Amino acid sequence: MVACLIVACSNNTTSKKENDSSSSSNSDGPFEMSVMLNLHTPEVPQDKLEKLLEEKTNTELEIQWVPDGNYEERVNTAFSTNTLPDAFLVKTEQFVQFKDAIRDGQFWEIGPYLEEFENLSKLRESTLENSKVDGGLYSLYMGRPLSRSGLIYRKDWADNLGIETPKTIDEFYEMLRAFTEDDPDGNGKNDTIGLTDRGNLGTFVTVFSWMGGPNRWGEQDGKLLPEFMFPEYKEAMDFFKDLHSNGYMNKDAQVTSKTDQQEMMKNGTAGAYIGSMQDVHGIYQDAKVINPDVSFDVHNYIEGANGEFGLRAIPGYGSLIMFPKSAITSEEELKEVLKFFDYLMTKEGANLLIWGQEGEHYEVVDGRADVIDQDKFDVEIKPYTAFEIGEPMTNGRYESYYDYEPAAKATELYKDNDNYVVNDLSVGLDSETYIKNAGTLDQIIEDATYQYIQGQTDEAGFDAAIEKWKEAGGEEVIKEYNEQWSK
Numbered sequence: 001m002v003a004c005l006i007v008a009c010s011n012n013t014t015s016k017k018e019n020d021s022s023s024s025s026n027s028d029g030p031f032e033m034s035v036m037l038n039l040h041t042p043e044v045p046q047d048k049l050e051k052l053l054e055e056k057t058n059t060e061l062e063i064q065w066v067p068d069g070n071y072e073e074r075v076n077t078a079f080s081t082n083t084l085p086d087a088f089l090v091k092t093e094q095f096v097q098f099k100d101a102i103r104d105g106q107f108w109e110i111g112p113y114l115e116e117f118e119n120l121s122k123l124r125e126s127t128l129e130n131s132k133v134d135g136g137l138y139s140l141y142m143g144r145p146l147s148r149s150g151l152i153y154r155k156d157w158a159d160n161l162g163i164e165t166p167k168t169i170d171e172f173y174e175m176l177r178a179f180t181e182d183d184p185d186g187n188g189k190n191d192t193i194g195l196t197d198r199g200n201l202g203t204f205v206t207v208f209s210w211m212g213g214p215n216r217w218g219e220q221d222g223k224l225l226p227e228f229m230f231p232e233y234k235e236a237m238d239f240f241k242d243l244h245s246n247g248y249m250n251k252d253a254q255v256t257s258k259t260d261q262q263e264m265m266k267n268g269t270a271g272a273y274i275g276s277m278q279d280v281h282g283i284y285q286d287a288k289v290i291n292p293d294v295s296f297d298v299h300n301y302i303e304g305a306n307g308e309f310g311l312r313a314i315p316g317y318g319s320l321i322m323f324p325k326s327a328i329t330s331e332e333e334l335k336e337v338l339k340f341f342d343y344l345m346t347k348e349g350a351n352l353l354i355w356g357q358e359g360e361h362y363e364v365v366d367g368r369a370d371v372i373d374q375d376k377f378d379v380e381i382k383p384y385t386a387f388e389i390g391e392p393m394t395n396g397r398y399e400s401y402y403d404y405e406p407a408a409k410a411t412e413l414y415k416d417n418d419n420y421v422v423n424d425l426s427v428g429l430d431s432e433t434y435i436k437n438a439g440t441l442d443q444i445i446e447d448a449t450y451q452y453i454q455g456q457t458d459e460a461g462f463d464a465a466i467e468k469w470k471e472a473g474g475e476e477v478i479k480e481y482n483e484q485w486s487k
Helices: 013-018 048-056 066-082 090-104 111-116 126-131 155-161 169-181 204-210 231-246 258-264 278-291 331-344 349-354 374-380 382-387 405-417 434-453 459-485
Strands: 030-040 059-067 087-091 139-143 149-154 193-195 217-220 223-226 270-276 296-299 317-322 362-366 368-371
Touching: 030 066, 030 331, 030 382, 048 059, 048 349, 059 066, 059 296, 066 087, 066 090, 087 090, 087 368, 090 317, 111 331, 126 139, 149 155, 149 169, 149 278, 149 405, 155 169, 169 193, 169 231, 169 270, 193 258, 204 231, 204 270, 223 459, 231 434, 231 459, 258 270, 258 278, 270 278, 278 296, 278 405, 296 405, 331 349, 349 368, 349 382, 374 382, 434 459
Parallel strands: 030 059, 030 087, 193 270
Antiparallel strands: 087 317, 139 317, 149 270, 149 296, 217 223, 362 368
8 A cells, every 4th residue: 555655756856857848937838846745644635636736836746645654764765866856845853864965965045045935935933943954944844833732621520629720730730639539520439530641751741841841952050951950850750750659640651652541531531631732622522422511621821830831842843845956956946846835825825725625625714714524625635734834824824713612722822832932952953973872862761751750760760860871872962962052
């Protein structure tokens, strides 16, 4: 099936363009453009939207759809065989691998051209800065909210127990205790827990940020250090160790999947979930089948002991589009490619790409897009969302309409989160040591964190893990980051 889904790109793009005059911007015919995107759906989408985009932009598109699970490998293969298309998506974690090739002049620097395009020039400056390499811009970003994190909780349980929405870390702890010990569902059984968690430390680092911790790397006494060397990290570990030992959370969190984590919210086992607040929509849809009276709410603001609130921010993008010189051989061709993406940032282009055709795929309700037929939308439109450039605030497209109030509230709280985000100070810095040893280094700290939370080690044991991290290359990572940080 994978072989059928991947559209071959073995023909050299450069040769094709050199032998086909229709690719010239001076031709009256459509501009030929190849793109590679990751596919999150089981099947390649119907080409209806592709044809509409071609018509709107006088472009002939060749889209190579690659299953998401194979995407990074496919990109690496295309790069090594010099068969990358005109534009291709690169995931955030893979982008760092291309920095040497960028410095070697293998990709177009597009920053100087953006002001020539009415819509691309509107891209968010802070997000552009986060994606630059050595001060130069080599990609267009696919925008994401800086932080989607927040709390989803059982509103009916809280009402039953007379609990208000928690505003502080102590109030949050008390909610989790009560959800575990005070029979929130009123069935007379000891069958509930406060928090459902899963094995990626995502919940942990969110609470850590509430407590005032940095985002992966922070500044301490003028030096850049990893988050686990800050006192708030141990405070967060103590908090979770308490939850774990008292049974206020699922004790198998380290090996719990996201599906199983959400299932505990749906089936009435757990009362609180930390993650993307928009998850409340899917959780509610399934939970109401089991319990029609179930109710949830979402919340984003929980202060730490210092009376302040912070949230980890992503760089503002989920993935990037890059433009290899092996495929785009002239400035003239580059401008034609950027012209296509400029259309995708018009309100018309962005809505067409994300929502399809009004009246057929969606309708506008209260200034938002409401999908008419989800199955039709999933087949014809949804895969193309990987193509989006910018975000609603810059491309003007409609946001999603939700008739479920907590889901609509979540969208607004995403925007409110922007006021409290904490940035990762290592964004834009390079460490060859970390690139080579990231898996090992990250695993040392993740394992030690879970061991502490589960009572399998103490503070001395965690400190020993930090020393192990340093010896495995961490000390060199600190050095490499700080050499750039001090400039």
